[in-house]
Amino acid sequence: MKINYQKEMEAVLATIPQGTRPALLLQCCCAPCSSAVLEVLCAHFDVSVYFYNPNIHPQAEYEKRLAQFDKLLPAAPFAKGVRMIPAQYDPTEFFEAVKGLEEEPEGGARCTECFRLRLRATAEKARELGFDFFTTTLTVSPHKDAARLNELGKAIGEEVGVRFLPSDFKKKEGYKRSIELSKAYDLYRQMDCGCIFSKREEIRDENTPVSGNVGTSA
DSSP states (O other): OOOOHHHHHHHHHHTSOTTOOOEEEEEOSOHHHHHHHHHHHTTTSEEEEEEOOTTOOSHHHHHHHHHTHHHHHHHOGGGTTOEEEEOOOOHHHHHHHTTTOTTSOTTSHHHHHHHHHHHHHHHHHHHHHTOSEEEEGGGGSTTSOHHHHHHHHHHHHHHHTSEEOOOOTTGGGHHHHHHHHHHHTTOOOOSSOOOHHHHHHHHHHHTSOOOSOTTOOO
16 A cells, blocks of 8 residues: 655654654755755754765765755745754765666666765764654655655664654755745745756756657658
8 A cells, every 4th residue: 555655754753742843853855955954954954964975976966955055044934943964975885885787777776875875874964963863855855765665764764773754855846945945035946856867867868869850750
């Protein structure tokens, strides 16, 4: 049976005692996606942003995406008090995690291992710093498999010992809201996840000749 992870998150939120604000570590892929997610979560949690994305290539792109939080967090009223925790950039962690999967199509096994890497690092950081919950902004994207992310997050959370907050942040027009907030705060919105393999596949698709009589009349 298909699980509605938006309702699962709402069920967890309903159990939080009134007047309390658990600490949550949020793995953020970028500021645009984070905007709508923070708007939701900051109403219930003391949120810290963990920017752990060794998949992003090259380092200049990584730093460009990271810098967008310097625009978003001070400007957005809902992000007041959010702490930023940037991880050290080390792309070798990503390349090791996806070794042997370089030719996998976008959305396949390589992405699963990338998700696993980032979620595990977030769970371990949450345990190290004493957070009550951890989760990720990745489910706000219509291009990411929310079921896969939630299954990985739950399993990793149980293994590491920190509770994973289920989510499907694209629900209730979350993705649309992220676009609106990106425009409102003039955030740089990238067109891909940032990994070199995704970029390579995008370039390959752009260079593939279009077959058939496209553009001609019958």
